[in-house]
Amino acid sequence: MTTDRLKDMLGRVSLTPVKKAQSVLLNALTGSTRQTETCPLPDALDRLLAKDLLSPEDLPTHPRSTMDGFAVRAADTFGASSSMPCYLEIDGEVAMGQMPTGKVVQGKCFRIATGGLLPEGSDAVVMFEHTIPVDGKMIEVVKSVGVGINLINRGEDIKKGNPALPKGHLLRPQDLGLLAGLGIADVAVYTRPRVGILSTGDEIVPWSESPPPGKIRNINGITLAASCRRLGAEVTDYGIVSDSEDIFFATLERATGENNVVLFSGGSSVGMRDLGERVIEKLGNPGILVHGVALKPGKPVIIGLSHGTAIFGLPGHPVSAMVCFELFVDPAIRFFAGAPTPNKQFTQSITAIIDRNINSAAGRLDFVRVQLQEQEDMPPLAIPVLGKSGSISTLSRAHGYFLIDEPTQGINKGSQVKVTLLQ
Amino acid sequence: MTTDRLKDMLGRVSLTPVKKAQSVLLNALTGSTRQTETCPLPDALDRLLAKDLLSPEDLPTHPRSTMDGFAVRAADTFGASSSMPCYLEIDGEVAMGQMPTGKVVQGKCFRIATGGLLPEGSDAVVMFEHTIPVDGKMIEVVKSVGVGINLINRGEDIKKGNPALPKGHLLRPQDLGLLAGLGIADVAVYTRPRVGILSTGDEIVPWSESPPPGKIRNINGITLAASCRRLGAEVTDYGIVSDSEDIFFATLERATGENNVVLFSGGSSVGMRDLGERVIEKLGNPGILVHGVALKPGKPVIIGLSHGTAIFGLPGHPVSAMVCFELFVDPAIRFFAGAPTPNKQFTQSITAIIDRNINSAAGRLDFVRVQLQEQEDMPPLAIPVLGKSGSISTLSRAHGYFLIDEPTQGINKGSQVKVTLLQ
Numbered sequence: 001m002t003t004d005r006l007k008d009m010l011g012r013v014s015l016t017p018v019k020k021a022q023s024v025l026l027n028a029l030t031g032s033t034r035q036t037e038t039c040p041l042p043d044a045l046d047r048l049l050a051k052d053l054l055s056p057e058d059l060p061t062h063p064r065s066t067m068d069g070f071a072v073r074a075a076d077t078f079g080a081s082s083s084m085p086c087y088l089e090i091d092g093e094v095a096m097g098q099m100p101t102g103k104v105v106q107g108k109c110f111r112i113a114t115g116g117l118l119p120e121g122s123d124a125v126v127m128f129e130h131t132i133p134v135d136g137k138m139i140e141v142v143k144s145v146g147v148g149i150n151l152i153n154r155g156e157d158i159k160k161g162n163p164a165l166p167k168g169h170l171l172r173p174q175d176l177g178l179l180a181g182l183g184i185a186d187v188a189v190y191t192r193p194r195v196g197i198l199s200t201g202d203e204i205v206p207w208s209e210s211p212p213p214g215k216i217r218n219i220n221g222i223t224l225a226a227s228c229r230r231l232g233a234e235v236t237d238y239g240i241v242s243d244s245e246d247i248f249f250a251t252l253e254r255a256t257g258e259n260n261v262v263l264f265s266g267g268s269s270v271g272m273r274d275l276g277e278r279v280i281e282k283l284g285n286p287g288i289l290v291h292g293v294a295l296k297p298g299k300p301v302i303i304g305l306s307h308g309t310a311i312f313g314l315p316g317h318p319v320s321a322m323v324c325f326e327l328f329v330d331p332a333i334r335f336f337a338g339a340p341t342p343n344k345q346f347t348q349s350i351t352a353i354i355d356r357n358i359n360s361a362a363g364r365l366d367f368v369r370v371q372l373q374e375q376e377d378m379p380p381l382a383i384p385v386l387g388k389s390g391s392i393s394t395l396s397r398a399h400g401y402f403l404i405d406e407p408t409q410g411i412n413k414g415s416q417v418k419v420t421l422l423q
Numbered sequence: 424m425t426t427d428r429l430k431d432m433l434g435r436v437s438l439t440p441v442k443k444a445q446s447v448l449l450n451a452l453t454g455s456t457r458q459t460e461t462c463p464l465p466d467a468l469d470r471l472l473a474k475d476l477l478s479p480e481d482l483p484t485h486p487r488s489t490m491d492g493f494a495v496r497a498a499d500t501f502g503a504s505s506s507m508p509c510y511l512e513i514d515g516e517v518a519m520g521q522m523p524t525g526k527v528v529q530g531k532c533f534r535i536a537t538g539g540l541l542p543e544g545s546d547a548v549v550m551f552e553h554t555i556p557v558d559g560k561m562i563e564v565v566k567s568v569g570v571g572i573n574l575i576n577r578g579e580d581i582k583k584g585n586p587a588l589p590k591g592h593l594l595r596p597q598d599l600g601l602l603a604g605l606g607i608a609d610v611a612v613y614t615r616p617r618v619g620i621l622s623t624g625d626e627i628v629p630w631s632e633s634p635p636p637g638k639i640r641n642i643n644g645i646t647l648a649a650s651c652r653r654l655g656a657e658v659t660d661y662g663i664v665s666d667s668e669d670i671f672f673a674t675l676e677r678a679t680g681e682n683n684v685v686l687f688s689g690g691s692s693v694g695m696r697d698l699g700e701r702v703i704e705k706l707g708n709p710g711i712l713v714h715g716v717a718l719k720p721g722k723p724v725i726i727g728l729s730h731g732t733a734i735f736g737l738p739g740h741p742v743s744a745m746v747c748f749e750l751f752v753d754p755a756i757r758f759f760a761g762a763p764t765p766n767k768q769f770t771q772s773i774t775a776i777i778d779r780n781i782n783s784a785a786g787r788l789d790f791v792r793v794q795l796q797e798q799e800d801m802p803p804l805a806i807p808v809l810g811k812s813g814s815i816s817t818l819s820r821a822h823g824y825f826l827i828d829e830p831t832q833g834i835n836k837g838s839q840v841k842v843t844l845l846q
Contacts, residue, residue, distance in 0.1 A: 097626035177646035180630035203520035223600035348771030
């Protein structure tokens with residue numbers, strides 16, 4: 001695939017804006033296959049529906065009381081007040097979990113508890129608190145009720161054949177509750193995305209080893225794997241792969257065949273970047289989509305696609321890798337998890353006050369890590385966490401981040417910013 | 424324990440404000456034991472630290488380049504510009520993952536890649552892009568660098584003995600990265616909270632069964648279990664328990680002995696509420712903390728504590744149960760998961776515009792479910808999801824909720840509200 005990389009007069013490759021890179025990626029992904037499977041309801045938490053679900057029955061199947069009180073004919077209570085109560089005879093009781101026997105006729109009522117089925121003839125419930133017992137057989141009603149008051153009608157929660165939940169819906173606890181209420185025992189969901197992670201760089205050793213002089217522990221492997229697991233992905237760790245082109249290509253090719261998304265990281269040096277670019281091009285179909293984005297930190301990211309698998313060459317610096325994960329890898333994993341496209345997600349944030357002036361180059365998206373500090377009767381203070389993008393502790397100290405978009409050249413102390421939590 | 428329940432002139436129990444109920448609960452919990460355990464680093468995701476962690480070493484252990492370029496003595500570049508470059512001789516190269524051999528002396532430099540160790544004698548790195556090759560042995564430097572530029576110093580990320588992460592910290596992906604970078608293989612974390620769930624009500628059948636007339640499927644069991652699992656709790660389902668006082672008490676007593684938090688739900692009728700209250704009082708030490716809160720929906724919640732275990736009698740209506748879970752059970756589970764007390768959590772929200780007038784009784788907290796609808800160049804519209812608290816589909820249709828606090832008597836159409844996502 002020919003990529004639309006422009007070079008400037010000095011022969012430098014021009015950088016793709018972040019939004020453009022995201023849309024190029026998501027457009028390319030629409031051709032990828034998302035697998036589906038059937039999952040027992042209790043295991044479907046946090047999975048996404050692969051089909052529109054219609055309700056197989058009315059919920060509830062019978063009208064039920066939503067209060068403790070008396071099932072009545074509403075018309076019998078019209079005009080009742082504490083100064084002018086109406087009198088009703090207690091003619092029966094609804095046993096919990098049983099079909100009521102008998103019928104409420106004019107001037108009479110049945111005792112009923114919350115959840116009890118409305119007996120025939122009744123069309124409303126008078127709350128216990130709005131009655132005064134006269135004797136064991138008679139009550140005074142001191143407040144009138146309208147038809148349908150203090151009860152939930154057949155199908156009022158959801159009607160048979162009506163949409164219960166749409167395709168692409170994330171199954172939250174309350175959604176499992178709805179499906180349980182409808183007796184749906186198995187759910188068609190998207191298969192969990194499979195993500196393969198390769199770490200590169202001759203200076204990297206497994207984090208569990210003590211690094212000899214000159215080497216450092218592999219940080220990105222564990223950080224990226226945990227970020228993927230949080231999105232519900234199944235992660236395969238391909239370990240630390242040699243910078244040798246043949247070995248790297250063979251491992252990347254295998255990982256691409258076995259996963260929906262492949263990440264390699266550690267290639268921040270020019271040599272590794274070039275190697276990453278060459279092997280993605282060699283995998284082809286289509287190969288490289290984006291190489292280099294107008295982003296700080298995270299500029300040298302490589303985004304590719306091969307045979308339906310998204311491939312990301314992430315910068316080696318832990319902070320840059322994490323920023324690129326948030327902006328590019330996260331939406332790709334969500335795509336394979338079954339998120340609707342275009343994915344209109346509402347994102348929550350905290351309004352905070354920036355505590356100093358921040359500079360930003362025009363034409364570049366800045367990802368600013370901040371700590372938040374509570375202030376009395378004011379939005380919290382956002383304190384930028386300064387530090388190099390090779391410093392993992394800055395990400396660990398940060399409560400969240402905000403973005404300075406491309407046209408903005410800086411933000412003044414005291415301005416409001418929208419902080420997304422890194423939680 | 425004598426609870427401070429006041430009765431009004433009509434003998435009605437006065438309701439506890441939500442904030443008061445929350446603080447009574449959290450104060451009482453501070454006497455409960457939170458267990459800790461040691462966990463291998465890769466499994467520590469989303470667990471909370473049980474101890475302050477100090478860094479066992481400097482990170483990085485040696486100064487490293489953060490750019491591809493040349494390791495130099497900064498003083499050699501002072502005054503360099505594109506019109507007046509300085510010339511440096513390439514005297515060596517830093518091999519990736521190796522200790523550099525040799526030393527950078529005046530007028531000379533070493534080739535270095537991102538992540539390479541700074542050779543002795545050098546104190547800065549000139550980016551490749553700010554150099555012009557003269558021949559294989561000599562470069563022009565067209566921009567001066569100061570001492571420490573384009574490198575990360577020994578201990579600059581974190582110094583040996585300095586706090587790495589505080590007790591009570593939630594271990595996010597980036598925190599695992601920091602601990603991996605420091606070679607910390609095992610982490611002291613709080614043990615996952617254990618939650619027991621009892622469902623009550625003679626009208627309830629397991630959700631997987633087809634309910635006979637008069638019965639309904641158990642919705643709360645699955646919804647509450649999923650909500651607990653999302654908080655990292657280990658859930659034991661005690662099934663549907665008979666309303667018989669002896670059986671209910673015996674099961675609740677066993678569950679209280681086996682868990683940090685026990686939930687029972689389904690007791691919305693007066694009979695079940697009284698039963699719930701009696702058995703928690705009977706468990707004692709101290710017994711009931713709160714019975715009935717100024718909240719809609721969710722008023723009849725019972726909150727108790729027995730031998731260090733928090734016990735919640737949740738309303739039977741699915742929506743009310745979920746609201747009480749958000750406001751009371753969630754903080755209790757977070758306490759046992761190791762959250763610091765007092766737990767100053769920053770909560771994210773979405774600013775939205777309410778699309779109609781909403782009434783609210785003074786003196787009561789209202790929990791209003793809403794759908795969000797995007798609007799061009801405006802905050803999204805918040806559309807209240809109307810429906811009874813027995814209707815699980817209203818929670819499933821809601822994107823989030825906002826609260827109307829006790830003194831407020833209503834909200835006017837067009838006002839801004841802060842919506843928390845139910846995600």
